[in-house]
Amino acid sequence: MAAVSAGTVSKALNGGGQLRAETRQRVLEAARQLGFQPNTLARSLLRGRTYTVGLLTSDSFGRFSIPLMQGIEDALGAGQLAVFLCDARGDAVREQHYLRTLLSRRVDGIIVTGRRADTRAPLSQDPLPVVYAYTKSAAPEDLSVVPDDVQGGRLATEHLLAAGRRHLAHVTGPTRFEAVLERANGMRAALAAAGLEVARDHVLTGSWSEAWGREAATELLDGDRHIDGIFCGSDQIARGVADALRERGVRVPEDIALVGYDNWEVIAAATRPPLTTVDMNLEGLGQAAADHLLAMIGGMRASGIVRLPCRLVIRSSSGVSSLRDWPASGTPPA
């Protein structure tokens, strides 16, 4: 249609060689009229790269996977990489199946994500670039990107201290989660820096549920402990705490200030009062993981555990709007 040789078409479409502008234009116009699409597959075979990445979730797509995926997809899409979705659902056999599939499809790299930022077995010993996001590989030669849960716990606690609270409790999830231990350590570090500590019977561990939050709040109130702030290990727990406190006539934040963890919008924003909470910035974490993977694919190998900072999202439950009142009002109410 353009009345030129195949070699000239190739030069025109791939931008190489020396062609007159008019000739290139004629070829491009003919390609447009014919609805020609470059064949990425053929290009991949020639260049030895597929510009595809596998996203392997070791757990089902859940609350935490969504913002992670958005971040990953954003960072890779900008680099023109396409993402293969693989949901292993915590099943080792499925994971192996997906790994074989991704290898046979010659992906340039793989991102492995988890549900909670705990340690997991490495994927396998292969030369492919792999980054672990929101999960930690047990192999020291691997690269993992996780939220800094110690810093997150510190952030929540410093906020409660800044709001004038001195008698803090911690209601959190099961101790088998590394995040539970790290967030509590962050809380202790912030208190220690202020010359304070959290009493042993002010740290209650249970399940990641509203019901546990209600139960723990009741236990704290019945125990007649002097408490003016509660840091919760999740928004679901914090919501349960908020409900139980309200139903016992305890005002949040006037009597007890409350900080959650996760910034799970549907929970945090619907809590009465809306929750101040720690946001792990999972979308940014996904972007960072993707950027690390791109660097690896480009030949920059790295290893270790990268911890990214959390940030605090301030709503009403922590009484920060009355922050200026605290220094003047002396001892906060209990």
Next chain:
Amino acid sequence: MAAVSAGTVSKALNGGGQLRAETRQRVLEAARQLGFQPNTLARSLLRGRTYTVGLLTSDSFGRFSIPLMQGIEDALGAGQLAVFLCDARGDAVREQHYLRTLLSRRVDGIIVTGRRADTRAPLSQDPLPVVYAYTKSAAPEDLSVVPDDVQGGRLATEHLLAAGRRHLAHVTGPTRFEAVLERANGMRAALAAAGLEVARDHVLTGSWSEAWGREAATELLDGDRHIDGIFCGSDQIARGVADALRERGVRVPEDIALVGYDNWEVIAAATRPPLTTVDMNLEGLGQAAADHLLAMIGGMRASGIVRLPCRLVIRSSSGVSSLRDWPASGTPPA
């Protein structure tokens, strides 16, 4: 390594030609030792199919996309198809970019998903197989798979009627959503079949939020209307209704039975009492959409709107455990 020609290796690995079992075995063993992986790309070029499918979400991955994706991925994975993830975030320019990317990658087909099952513009006029899941294409030649929201509304209402409730109200979302109209139509159909109807001031439309549920419940109670059952257009709304009723001393389900919609576990199970709710079976819907796409890729074109039935998940809020009491106890309490 196997001491045979390249042609013999090809026959052995691809299962073609006439080879002695011993020769084939020697080649396979050598391939295994060398860690040989078949190159799916090269195969795709030869066969004219890539065994890849694009998953294009017209809205961000959210609550509704997760089970949909699981179903899609399950059905396609079993057929050895890999899924490319594309999140257009409701942005037409991004969607066009992704569409070009998917075409250049020669996907075998595309599944388009939405956030609520409303009608959308068709993707574009191209010969590629496309199925719309949890969203409806405006083009009659397209195939869309959506939940049957009329049947879902009927299901919820029939359940309340079976529980002996006769004075029903409906608290639901914004009327610009087709689902809002369809669920209300289902409710009216079920009531009409029982010789009943819902009073105009017993249907309250607002936002998809707990706060609206609380507000609407307060309005219903203040209006001094005789109500013994409420069907809510979402679990978030139902949770707000449940909270407001409890705080006004109205017992659920004894005084007012409650049915939600969505079966969003984190909301429905945490409501006090846990919600009986309509489940749109989104995972099954994703599987069905994927199966339709596979059939299309295989040459079986289809068009129209396929509506899949919802099911009821019974928890405590509808008082079904006391179902046997109703016929004996005469008029239900108000």
